[in-house]
Amino acid sequence: NAGVMQNPRHLVRRRGQEARLRCSPMKGHSHVYWYRQLPEEGLKFMVYLQKENIIDESGMPKERFSAEFPKEGPSILRIQQVVRGDSAAYFCASSRNRAIPSFGPGTRLTVL
């Protein structure tokens, strides 16, 4: 039983480039959540998706950030024109219905 998988585990980008973070939920899980953890801070909710639908994106920055969870394939968190302040750990979690979500190992984004 594979857990939540995220890749890449580490991503380095230069300012202005695009970052794509992928999340494969646990088998049978149709709910995906993305969280961001800035250095020395707690996790902050970004977006909640179900297959092909964004349910709640109240934690997403208004610009440059987008997320999708297509019918086939992993969920993608996309950050356009990255800035140094985007450097953080991005965690994906998945759940079956309203069960407590399980977290993936995270992607550590470093913007140079």
Place this chain on the structure above:
Amino acid sequence: RKEVEQDPGPFNVPEGATVAFNCTYSNSASQSFFWYRQDCRKEPKLLMSVYSSGNEDGRFTAQLNRASQYISLLIRDSKLSDSATYLCVVNPDNAGNMLTFGGGTRLMVKP
């Protein structure tokens, strides 16, 4: 005011000590409560859910006081392996699982 507040610590305790962490939350309508553990550069992992009646799991005891909007975690007989950051987590409603995390309390257990 932060939605979930915790003392960041660090709490430095010797092996075998009892240590308690506290947390307050601002949303009185919050429905469910948890303690997570996060090791350095790792993902958070569920330690235990927290119920009004209080619940215990081995050396760990969690308590919820809805009237005071206060959550606690007690660790007895601390082990070196308990060293981690403990995150107080609140689910504001049951429409989804958009969890609200506190900033975490760092625990260091020393030999």
